[in-house]
Amino acid sequence: MTFEKKWWQTAVAYQIYPRSYQDSDGDGIGDIKGITSRLDYLEKLGITAIWLRPVYASPMDDNGYDISDYEDIASIFGDMAAMDELLAEADKHGIKIIMDLVVNHTSDEHAWFVEAKKSKDNDFRDYYVWRDQPNNLTSAFSGSAWELDEASGQYYLHLFSKKQPDLNWENEKVRQAVYDMMNFWIDKGVGGFRMDVIDLIGKEPEKLITADGPTLHPLIQELNEKTFGAYDLVTVGETWSANPENAQLYSHPDRKEFSMIFQFEHVGLDQQEGKEKWDLAPLDPARLHNVLSKWQTELVGKGWNSLFWNNHDLPRAISRFGDDRPAFRELSGKMLAIYLHFMSGTPYIYQGEEIGMINTPITDINQADDVETHRMYAERIENGFTKEELITSIKAKGRDNARRPMQWTGAEGAGFSTGQAWLAFGDTVRDINVEKALADKQSLFYTYQKLIALRKEYPCMSEGIYEVMETGNSSVMAYRKY
Ligand code: GLC
Numbered sequence: 001m002t003f004e005k006k007w008w009q010t011a012v013a014y015q016i017y018p019r020s021y022q023d024s025d026g027d028g029i030g031d032i033k034g035i036t037s038r039l040d041y042l043e044k045l046g047i048t049a050i051w052l053r054p055v056y057a058s059p060m061d062d063n064g065y066d067i068s069d070y071e072d073i074a075s076i077f078g079d080m081a082a083m084d085e086l087l088a089e090a091d092k093h094g095i096k097i098i099m100d101l102v103v104n105h106t107s108d109e110h111a112w113f114v115e116a117k118k119s120k121d122n123d124f125r126d127y128y129v130w131r132d133q134p135n136n137l138t139s140a141f142s143g144s145a146w147e148l149d150e151a152s153g154q155y156y157l158h159l160f161s162k163k164q165p166d167l168n169w170e171n172e173k174v175r176q177a178v179y180d181m182m183n184f185w186i187d188k189g190v191g192g193f194r195m196d197v198i199d200l201i202g203k204e205p206e207k208l209i210t211a212d213g214p215t216l217h218p219l220i221q222e223l224n225e226k227t228f229g230a231y232d233l234v235t236v237g238e239t240w241s242a243n244p245e246n247a248q249l250y251s252h253p254d255r256k257e258f259s260m261i262f263q264f265e266h267v268g269l270d271q272q273e274g275k276e277k278w279d280l281a282p283l284d285p286a287r288l289h290n291v292l293s294k295w296q297t298e299l300v301g302k303g304w305n306s307l308f309w310n311n312h313d314l315p316r317a318i319s320r321f322g323d324d325r326p327a328f329r330e331l332s333g334k335m336l337a338i339y340l341h342f343m344s345g346t347p348y349i350y351q352g353e354e355i356g357m358i359n360t361p362i363t364d365i366n367q368a369d370d371v372e373t374h375r376m377y378a379e380r381i382e383n384g385f386t387k388e389e390l391i392t393s394i395k396a397k398g399r400d401n402a403r404r405p406m407q408w409t410g411a412e413g414a415g416f417s418t419g420q421a422w423l424a425f426g427d428t429v430r431d432i433n434v435e436k437a438l439a440d441k442q443s444l445f446y447t448y449q450k451l452i453a454l455r456k457e458y459p460c461m462s463e464g465i466y467e468v469m470e471t472g473n474s475s476v477m478a479y480r481k482y
Pocket residue numbers: 062065066102160196197238312313
């Protein structure tokens with residue numbers, strides 16, 4: 001079975017981490033105008049959609065995944081006029097903007113939570129999840145998922161940081177407010193939504209159920225019906241809990257949920273079984289190939305895959321799956337690009353991947369910025385881990401690796417900013433930058449450009465038949481696609 005062809009099935013998307021892409025005003029922080037100024041570059045690469053990491057108003061406890069006003073733009077990134085300009089200019093370049101939307105939780109500085117905290121009988125109290133006593137639920141950022149609100153003596157739920165209170169999706173008013181807000185963005189002409197940690201919205205905290213709760217799929221179906229369902233938009237759910245069976249529930253077109261989901265099975269292979277990402281284990285290429293092949297074959301005709309090696313939460317692809325030493329960096333980057341882009345689904349390139357940016361080692365926790373890294377470090381030091389082993393884990397898996405500023409040139413400031421960059425550059429700026437990549441016709445950039453162009457020409461790349469090739473060598477990952 002093939003589905004009715006949609007624009008996003010042959011598209012290649014490009015993820016932008018606005019804070020680190022291009023600064024236009026010298027404050028050291030990337031912004032929306034900066035992104036607009038790079039649309040020519042993106043058109044040259046050939047991508048037709050941008051996944052724009054959150055730019056909404058936010059106190060930035062979790063770099064914008066803590067939204068305090070969904071219909072306003074964080075001043076560090078610009079304003080609504082800059083956003084409207086980006087939408088209009090991107091359109092002229094044939095590029096759609098996919099908004100990253102966080103509706104599992106808000107910021108504790110969102111007006112709803114500010115109200116909710118005022119008293120137990122406030123109209124907004126039920127917008128969030130409250131309990132008289134905490135239970136054993138833990139936050140993804142370490143520690144209890146419950147925070148005491150001293151004024152009322154109750155605890156509120158936060159599956160991420162305590163500045164990210166979880167919304168109560170059982171409350172119809174919450175759902176309506178979310179739909180209204182999404183329709184506001186649809187009316188502005190966005191190309192779709194990336195729905196942050198969306199597999200958590202059907203949670204049942206009393207039963208310690210977070211991902212994949214019983215109301216999850218009905219909630220997504222209602223979301224589809226009330227917002228994007230009637231439009232030709234792309235939607236991608238971030239679902240850490242997905243497996244090939246429930247991926248079909250999310251992405252089979254008859255079910256009217258999402259276009260596709262991000263599944264993460266292949267990024268859990270270099271950690272110890274049953275432990276956390278910081279507990280490193282060597283990556284076995286045969287297992288990686290098996291997992292990705294399974295997703296290829298099991299979703300055929302039943303759903304749609306997203307394809308990615310890295311994003312703003314994950315290490316750089318070459319450092320993780322390839323070999324980032326200078327002699328192998330570009331080669332392994334090309335291998336990874338070709339391997340992924342011939343697979344069925346929609347590929348997502350993470351900014352800088354197309355020029356082969358790599359991880360940046362740190363030597364001390366003070367060099368880390370990310371909230372997740374800091375919380376993990378503090379907790380594990382308390383639990384007896386050594387500084388050395390934690391720094392090794394952070395070098396391999398810390399989220400700052402992906403978040404360092406984009407390397408446009410080899411000059412001071414890397415063409416990113418005329419000011420002091422908010423996060424230190426990688427130490428490879430001189431060797432790895434866009435200017436250099438564009439000047440060399442053999443560079444990784446042109447491999448990506450070619451792959452993106454081929455996808456537009458050959459439908460068998462985005463949805464052909466996938467067959468694993470047996471090579472007799474477990475370190476060769478090979479498949480046939482036609
Ligand atoms: C998602 C985002 C991540 C964020 C978290 C909480 O996993 O990708 O960056 O910290 O959700 O919103």
